[in-house]
Amino acid sequence: MKKEVYARRVNEAARLMKESGMDVILLTKPSNMAYLTGDGRLCAYAMITKEGHVGMGVPKTDVEDVRQLAAFDEIVGFEDEVGMIHSIAHYFKHFGIESGTMGLENTFLTQSMMGMLTHPHAKPETVTTKDCTAIMSALRIVKDDEEIDHIRTAGLVAVKGMSAAIEAVKAGMTESQVAGEAEYAMRAAGAEEFWRTYVSSGPRTNIAHGLPTNRKLQEGDLVMIDIHPIVNGYSADVCRTVCVGSATSEQQAAYDLYLKALRATIAKVRAGSAIVDLDDTLHNVIKEAGHGEHLFGPTIHGVGIDFEEAPLPPGHAFFHGEKAPAPLKKGVVIAIGNCGLYIGPWGVRIEDTVVVQEETALAVTDYPYSLT
Amino acid sequence: MKKEVYARRVNEAARLMKESGMDVILLTKPSNMAYLTGDGRLCAYAMITKEGHVGMGVPKTDVEDVRQLAAFDEIVGFEDEVGMIHSIAHYFKHFGIESGTMGLENTFLTQSMMGMLTHPHAKPETVTTKDCTAIMSALRIVKDDEEIDHIRTAGLVAVKGMSAAIEAVKAGMTESQVAGEAEYAMRAAGAEEFWRTYVSSGPRTNIAHGLPTNRKLQEGDLVMIDIHPIVNGYSADVCRTVCVGSATSEQQAAYDLYLKALRATIAKVRAGSAIVDLDDTLHNVIKEAGHGEHLFGPTIHGVGIDFEEAPLPPGHAFFHGEKAPAPLKKGVVIAIGNCGLYIGPWGVRIEDTVVVQEETALAVTDYPYSLT
Numbered sequence: 059m060k061k062e063v064y065a066r067r068v069n070e071a072a073r074l075m076k077e078s079g080m081d082v083i084l085l086t087k088p089s090n091m092a093y094l095t096g097d098g099r100l101c102a103y104a105m106i107t108k109e110g111h112v113g114m115g116v117p118k119t120d121v122e123d124v125r126q127l128a129a130f131d132e133i134v135g136f137e138d139e140v141g142m143i144h145s146i147a148h149y150f151k152h153f154g155i156e157s158g159t160m161g162l163e164n165t166f167l168t169q170s171m172m173g174m175l176t177h178p179h180a181k182p183e184t185v186t187t188k189d190c191t192a193i194m195s196a197l198r199i200v201k202d203d204e205e206i207d208h209i210r211t212a213g214l215v216a217v218k219g220m221s222a223a224i225e226a227v228k229a230g231m232t233e234s235q236v237a238g239e240a241e242y243a244m245r246a247a248g249a250e251e252f253w254r255t256y257v258s259s260g261p262r263t264n265i266a267h268g269l270p271t272n273r274k275l276q277e278g279d280l281v282m283i284d285i286h287p288i289v290n291g292y293s294a295d296v297c298r299t300v301c302v303g304s305a306t307s308e309q310q311a312a313y314d315l316y317l318k319a320l321r322a323t324i325a326k327v328r329a330g331s332a333i334v335d336l337d338d339t340l341h342n343v344i345k346e347a348g349h350g351e352h353l354f355g356p357t358i359h360g361v362g363i364d365f366e367e368a369p370l371p372p373g374h375a376f377f378h379g380e381k382a383p384a385p386l387k388k389g390v391v392i393a394i395g396n397c398g399l400y401i402g403p404w405g406v407r408i409e410d411t412v413v414v415q416e417e418t419a420l421a422v423t424d425y426p427y428s429l430t
Numbered sequence: 431m432k433k434e435v436y437a438r439r440v441n442e443a444a445r446l447m448k449e450s451g452m453d454v455i456l457l458t459k460p461s462n463m464a465y466l467t468g469d470g471r472l473c474a475y476a477m478i479t480k481e482g483h484v485g486m487g488v489p490k491t492d493v494e495d496v497r498q499l500a501a502f503d504e505i506v507g508f509e510d511e512v513g514m515i516h517s518i519a520h521y522f523k524h525f526g527i528e529s530g531t532m533g534l535e536n537t538f539l540t541q542s543m544m545g546m547l548t549h550p551h552a553k554p555e556t557v558t559t560k561d562c563t564a565i566m567s568a569l570r571i572v573k574d575d576e577e578i579d580h581i582r583t584a585g586l587v588a589v590k591g592m593s594a595a596i597e598a599v600k601a602g603m604t605e606s607q608v609a610g611e612a613e614y615a616m617r618a619a620g621a622e623e624f625w626r627t628y629v630s631s632g633p634r635t636n637i638a639h640g641l642p643t644n645r646k647l648q649e650g651d652l653v654m655i656d657i658h659p660i661v662n663g664y665s666a667d668v669c670r671t672v673c674v675g676s677a678t679s680e681q682q683a684a685y686d687l688y689l690k691a692l693r694a695t696i697a698k699v700r701a702g703s704a705i706v707d708l709d710d711t712l713h714n715v716i717k718e719a720g721h722g723e724h725l726f727g728p729t730i731h732g733v734g735i736d737f738e739e740a741p742l743p744p745g746h747a748f749f750h751g752e753k754a755p756a757p758l759k760k761g762v763v764i765a766i767g768n769c770g771l772y773i774g775p776w777g778v779r780i781e782d783t784v785v786v787q788e789e790t791a792l793a794v795t796d797y798p799y800s801l802t
Contacts, residue, residue, distance in 0.1 A: 119636055164540065241614070270622060
């Protein structure tokens with residue numbers, strides 16, 4: 059992306075900071091850093107002032123690499139944790155910030171990271187802190203055309219990954235090997251990275267977060283595959299459930315029901331839709347079929363640089379430092395179908411990423427729906 | 431592992447808790463939960479009392495799965511974050527804890543997770559908190575025979591991954607595709623999971639944490655490959671640097687120097703060795719060759735359920751809530767070669783995992799050393 063894009067984003071960040079009574083924000087979450095500067099990496103930070111100045115701190119080995127990738131006013135390289143702390147102090151002095159309020163990413167920072175960023179040798183004692191999670195989400199929630207292009211490209215790569223995984227599903231394969239097929243295909247198709255792959259099978263399709271194990275697929279098993287490639291720094295999120303061999307009529311009915319609920323929900327997506335209404339739509343289709351109590355987990359989440367980001371459903375949002383979501387705007391990207399339907403000693407789940415448009419939803423992950 | 435193993439570990443945890451003035455610990459870090467109960471997963475917790483009682487809380491979908499994998503006294507399933515908070519309150523009541531001190535994982539918990547675990551509806555106001563990171567590390571630092579077997583198995587899988595990656599190194603391949611070869615081979619060889627794969631090439635071998643990109647390998651590039659499979663819940667850590675085609679004499683000299691330093695360090699590993707001395711050994715070989723200022727990053731870290739865990743070097747340890755490391759005991763597992771030697775517009779790094787034995791180091795990741 060062009061330098062102007064980052065300049066515009068930083069200006070918008072500065073505006074929101076002033077609105078929220080923050081004089082400076084100190085970012086360490088890679089996705090937030092990437093959004094405002096063009097580069098996000100661990101063990102690094104970006105300090106943004108309400109005047110729109112950007113100072114970055116990175117391991118001294120990384121200065122040249124970051125210089126080529128990121129837009130900033132200043133960069134310093136540090137040797138270790140002590141150096142990082144001192145470099146933060148340097149920026150406070152350099153930007154002339156002796157008091158005021160600093161925004162920090164409470165949903166990302168561990169207690170020990172927080173200890174470093176607010177260390178007496180880093181932050182002036184007179185600078186207080188507050189959470190800036192909601193500001194960063196507000197900035198990132200509506201995607202511009204270039205971001206949507208990247209997410210759609212990630213969607214194409216996700217489809218290739220899903221295709222490879224489903225092709226590999228047969229009795230005797232391990233969950234881990236199925237995951238491997240998806241990952242290998244995604245890297246071959248241009249993913250520079252991916253978020254953790256979920257593959258669960260048989261009774262394990264019942265659990266909330268089915269990371270792969272060495273369980274071997276058996277005839278009649280359901281297999282749940284959830285993948286999230288990263289391409290050009292942006293993600294897509296897709297989940298499919300398939301059966302090893304032929305499905306029972308109960309499994310097929312559960313699948314058909316989930317698909318009906320998903321389609322009804324996607325059909326309601328447009329600018330102005332409320333997340334709670336979409337959530338209700340999916341839940342109501344399942345409830346009307348008598349399976350309300352078999353549904354578990356939030357239905358929807360946002361997708362962007364992170365594969366799970368704002369908007370989040372209201373309850374979830376509160377505990378993740380987010381504001382309750384406003385009506386969806388054009389250009390917001392969401393994954394629908396994050397909840398599981400757990401009926402038997404197995405579960406089904408189908409999830410797709412879509413872009414909110416004026417009157418409709420644009421499919422990002424366009425992979426066929428078929429249990430068998 | 432057998433139930434008795436977890437009972438013994440919980441008893442030892444209870445002993446350390448009493449020594450450190452803690453009445454209860456509340457764990458959410460998967461590796462810590464796995465060590466004491468046999469199961470570790472996200473969005474779940476284990477509460478351990480100083481009497482050695484274990485209460486687990488998991489998503490309600492996961493109760494049956496965890497029941498089969500973990501050893502505990504009580505388990506509750508919750509619906510969402512509010513349910514999680516209430517289930518914690520239930521355990522405080524159930525275990526009769528109205529006051530005292532609760533240990534929490536400060537190096538793992540984000541501000542928002544901390545907010546949930548210490549929410550007024552979860553924790554009695556009269557219960558204070560402190561960091562239990564060092565207790566968990568003290569418990570986990572010496573590996574028993576079964577753990578060492580698992581780590582050695584992970585080492586064999588790591589070697590297969592490295593072999594596949596290096597075989598794929600040629601001009602035109604992307605860093606991401608090389609990573610894909612390693613990951614695919616590790617899953618095929620029995621890894622249920624892996625930690626993020628690092629592959630960097632050309633000028634990118636200079637950066638501290640070289641996650642793969644779509645950069646295409648070019649003739650004469652150095653390529654740094656760092657992989658960490660998880661097998662039976664345990665990790666191994668191996669890094670190799672190789673050249674696309676023929677290396678320059680400067681590259682070969684840097685490689686030979688690093689290898690000399692690594693070998694000198696491994697030769698000094700035995701029960702009673704101090705991490706700082708091993709660190710000095712590696713550094714001194716490099717310094718004596720005039721490249722002291724080209725070395726970056728800590729030399730050594732522990733390996734176990736996590737691929738980076740205690741022991742950590744003293745400076746690093748402080749910022750990660752760990753105590754400065756004691757002399758190494760038999761059964762501690764470490765990776766040596768975590769630092770990079772950044773001489774030109776490229777870097778080299780060679781890293782191996784070893785088990786500390788009475789008189790020597792046992793190689794876990796036994797892959798040949800060869801730049802070309």
